[in-house]
Each structure stands twice: as C-alpha cells, then as structure tokens.
Amino acid sequence: MPVLFGRMCVAPILTGLARENPDLELELSFNDRKVDLLEDGFDLAIRNGSQGNATGTRIRRVGHEEMMLYAAPAYLERHGVPETISDLDAHDTVTYSRAGRVQSWMLEEEGIPSEFNPVSRLRFDDIDAIADAAADGFGLAWLPFWLVSKRVETGELVPVMRHMPPHVSEVWALWPDGAHLPTRVRAAIDALVTELPKQASSSNGAGRDCACV
Secondary structure (H helix, E strand, O other): OOHHHHHHHHHHHHHHHHHHOOOOOOOOOOOOOOOOHHHHOOOOEEEEOOOOOOOOEEEEEEEEEEEEEEEOHHHHHHHOOOOOHHHHHHOOEEEEEEOOEEOOEEEEEOOEEEEEOOOOOEEEOOHHHHHHHHHOOOOEEEEEHHHHHHHHHHOOOEEEOOOOOOEEEEEEEEEEOOOOOOHHHHHHHHHHHHHHHHHHOOOOOOOOOOOOO
16 A cells, blocks of 8 residues: 555554454555565555556455645744635745656636646655645645645644645555455445545545445
8 A cells, every 4th residue: 555645544444354353464565666466465555646557456445534734833924824726836846756747736716627747846755744745834735635734733733725625536456356255354445435535635535436346
C-alpha cells in the first residue's frame, strides 16, 4: 500500500480487524511502487487512482480520496484569497515533485475540468512535508482531505476556492485472480469497503458505489 495513505488510512482498519480476530496474522508492506502480487507473494494490494487493466488480478473499489487546495490563514491574510484559476498565477505554491516532474493540480471551474501547472520554489516528494510547509504559510497546496482534516479542524489550514468540487480519485483493492477468494482476504476487503470512506473522504463516501468487483 502507498506509504502515507497506508499508514494513516489503511493500517488502522486492518489492525482493527486483527484485534477483532485474534487468529488473523497481518504482514503489511508500505511502498509507493506498484508490486507484482504473485511474484512478491502478496494476498492484497491497495492502490490509488486509475488502474487500467491489471493483468492477472481482480479489482474492487473500496473508497475514494478528495484533493483540494489548502492554505494557512496567515498566508491568505497577506496575499488575499484566490477566487478563480487565473488568480492562482499570482500566488506562492508548494508542490509535489518527483524525478523533476511537478504534479499538476486537477481543478474544476464552472463545471469545466482544468489542469493547472503550478510554478513554485518549494517542491517536495512527500505530501506530509507539503502540508507542513503550507501550514507554515509558504503558499497554496493541493492536498488530500485525509491528510489535512485535523489541521483544518484546528485552523492551521483552511480550504481555498470552496466553490470548486474536490478532485476525486478512486481507491482500489487488488488481489490475484483465481477461482477461490480466501476468507481472510475477503474479510480485509469488506472491512476496507465499510471503513475506508470514513477515513479518506469528507463525504464519507455517501452516494458512491464502493462494492463493485
């Protein structure tokens, strides 16, 4: 499972399942790379975003995560609150970058999706570090709700451009294709379907189908 998402959202659900089932053994691996389930000997993988055609695996949607713009109140007091996508060009940003490539922000204005390419002097390959920098007032950041929900509750960060819907990215469970799904794996998937929307999204998954195989 992805490192930070796995640690904050997935692991608490699976350890809770283990607490309820004393005979269940867990071996959890946190890694942002995509593993080969059969070659690496895993029963189950949790992945974010589009998965395409995963050969040799079955897949089930277990929830979704919501990405929005956030900033520290002190930053907005100094620089003003952006209202439109074009306003963003005048703002400082903190961005996610890996291998020299900065992640675009997927925004929606008046029902029209838009891909915004932020220019920033602070670039990190760790979203927790991005959230820290945004809370310290370094600029706007595009972050998942599950990561910043407590910071929003305490007022360290506030949502920006709330009139825009969040960008929704699906979360999937994948397991090796086969005629029989082990009971332990089905129990883990069912627990994730029930609990993950509460962890990962502000809407708790309301109105979204998370039970498709």
